[in-house]
Amino acid sequence: MGANSSTRSDPNLHQDDDVNFDHFQILRAIGKGSFGKVCIVQKRDSGVLYAMKYVSRSVCESRGALGGVIKEVELLSSLEHPFLVNLWFSFQDEEDLFMVCDLLTGGDLRYHLQNRVEFSEQSVALLVCELGSALEYLQTHRVIHRDIKPDNILLDDAGHAHLTDFNIATRLQKDSLACSMSGTKPYMAPEVFMCALEEVAGYSYPVDWWSLGVVAYEMRSNTRPFVLHSHTPLVEIKNILNSAVHYPHYWSHEFIDLLQKLLCVHPGARISTQQELHQTPLLRHWDFQQVLQKSIKPAFKPPEDHLNCDPCLELEEMIVETRPLHKKKKRLAKQRSAQRDSDPESTLIKEFIVYNRFKELKRKAMEQKESDWQRELELAMANSIVNSLAPIQEKPTSSQATPTSTANNACGRSPSSPSDGQPKESDIIEFIDRTPSPQAAQATTTSRRFCCKTNTIRE
Numbered sequence: 313m314g315a316n317s318s319t320r321s322d323p324n325l326h327q328d329d330d331v332n333f334d335h336f337q338i339l340r341a342i343g344k345g346s347f348g349k350v351c352i353v354q355k356r357d358s359g360v361l362y363a364m365k366y367v368s369r370s371v372c373e374s375r376g377a378l379g380g381v382i383k384e385v386e387l388l389s390s391l392e393h394p395f396l397v398n399l400w401f402s403f404q405d406e407e408d409l410f411m412v413c414d415l416l417t418g419g420d421l422r423y424h425l426q427n428r429v430e431f432s433e434q435s436v437a438l439l440v441c442e443l444g445s446a447l448e449y450l451q452t453h454r455v456i457h458r459d460i461k462p463d464n465i466l467l468d469d470a471g472h473a474h475l476t477d478f479n480i481a482t483r484l485q486k487d488s489l490a491c492s493m494s495g496t497k498p499y500m501a502p503e504v505f506m507c508a509l510e511e512v513a514g515y516s517y518p519v520d521w522w523s524l525g526v527v528a529y530e531m532r533s534n535t536r537p538f539v540l541h542s543h544t545p546l547v548e549i550k551n552i553l554n555s556a557v558h559y560p561h562y563w564s565h566e567f568i569d570l571l572q573k574l575l576c577v578h579p580g581a582r583i584s585t586q587q588e589l590h591q592t593p594l595l596r597h598w599d600f601q602q603v604l605q606k607s608i609k610p611a612f613k614p615p616e617d618h619l620n621c622d623p624c625l626e627l628e629e630m631i632v633e634t635r636p637l638h639k640k641k642k643r644l645a646k647q648r649s650a651q652r653d654s655d656p657e658s659t660l661i662k663e664f665i666v667y668n669r670f671k672e673l674k675r676k677a678m679e680q681k682e683s684d685w686q687r688e689l690e691l692a693m694a695n696s697i698v699n700s701l702a703p704i705q706e707k708p709t710s711s712q713a714t715p716t717s718t719a720n721n722a723c724g725r726s727p728s729s730p731s732d733g734q735p736k737e738s739d740i741i742e743f744i745d746r747t748p749s750p751q752a753a754q755a756t757t758t759s760r761r762f763c764c765k766t767n768t769i770r771e
């Protein structure tokens with residue numbers, strides 16, 4: 313695993329502490345989205361570097377985006393994969409909502425495309441396998457990302473791909489379909505538009521594989537397979553997506569075959585599992601276990617001599633920003649002293665999860681230990697009861713003991729022997745099987761479901 317390894321340790325962190333803004337030192341600005349900004353931070357106690365994304369609460373509220381951020385944190389807190397940008401901490405203060413994630417220093421794919429990086433077929437194939445693995449994982453968690461595009465694919469220092477921005481992702485209920493028109497138009501699958509035109513009832517996981525196909529095409533040619541804009545009418549878009557794609561003659565047959573199977577208009581016939589990827593001539597010989605372990609070296613390694621992001625972002629933060637992050641502590645202290653009577657806690661958004669992955673990992677490890685102990689205890693109890701029954705077999709009365717009953721039953725008691733008031737081994741095992749562990753009961757009550765119904769179109 314690379315930068316986003318879940319095994320990353322933070323030995324100095326007091327596991328039960330809630331993390332907040334003061335635990336981080338702000339190093340520099342590296343990104344800007346439609347609602348928030350991203351900067352590199354260092355956790356003061358462990359020295360570990362992270363990416364901190366922060367969004368202004370007031371901007372979110374005024375633009376109706378608060379629900380998306382709350383949902384993004386809820387989703388990310390339940391996910392972890394080598395090719396996702398994993399969430400480590402989330403918290404809030406009076407001004408902002410914070411998400412602290414894996415730091416990916418290789419820049420986003422859009423940045424490299426704009427810098428005219430030429431990705432080879434081999435490079436694109438590896439990216440498709442890595443993100444295919446992430447999509448397969450999301451599917452097992454019933455999550456559709458819905459906004460796969462170069463802007464949301466970040467590279468680590470070695471060039472491995474990581475999926476970010478779960479702002480419009482949704483978790484499907486079992487056997488249900490999504491139906492809102494969500495995504496970024498040039499990357500959206502035909503069935504999303506057809507759903508908006510009420511030609512189909514909904515769409516599912518294959519929409520992400522279509523977007524992956526568009527990204528793969530764009531990486532190879534620096535243009536997109538379909539020319540459509542934010543103002544192109546829906547009916548026209550449908551026709552465009554049904555038209556033949558131009559594949560340059562110098563692309564290999566195997567590569568074109570992969571793209572055709574990703575850019576298949578019919579979701580049912582489109583590649584949408586890792587196994588289907590593996591069956592294509594281009595990827596037949598790839599070892600997907602090695603892909604998952606990041607053992608296959610990407611052909612494109614992001615430059616290490618400079619930060620792979622717009623250098624103006626840092627200047628902008630220093631000069632233009634009216635509420636710079638590095639002055640937050642002072643600013644909030646001033647505000648708090650001016651509003652001495654009101655409790656800052658009371659202004660916090662209750663639905664926003666305060667999350668600490670280390671605490672969560674510790675809780676899960678404890679649960680596992682407890683369930684192991686319980687299993688051992690149950691086994692020991694069963695054994696001791698079985699053993700305590702055993703002497704009955706060793707001292708049989710002459711009328712009960714026959715050579716065959718001893719051979720058929722370890723306890724030396726015939727299964728049909730009349731009850732003497734003692735429980736039989738089979739009774740004990742059955743009782744144990746039917747007793748739910750406290751962990752199982754808790755897991756059931758804490759399972760959560762999400763469903764997004766609002767349309768979100770990104771231009």
Ligand SMILES: Nc1ncnc2c1ncn2[C@@H]1O[C@H](COP(=O)(O)OP(=O)(O)OP(=O)(O)O)[C@@H](O)[C@H]1O
Nearest residue numbers: 342343344345346347350363413414415416420477
């Ligand atoms: N974990 C990270 N590590 C390194 N850089 C990051 C990380 N997350 C985001 N960035 C950088 O910051 C930029 C903005 O990220 P952010 O997620 O806020 O924007 P976005 O995905 O474009 O948001 P939106 O879709 O809401 O406009 C990204 O394009 C990327 O360059």
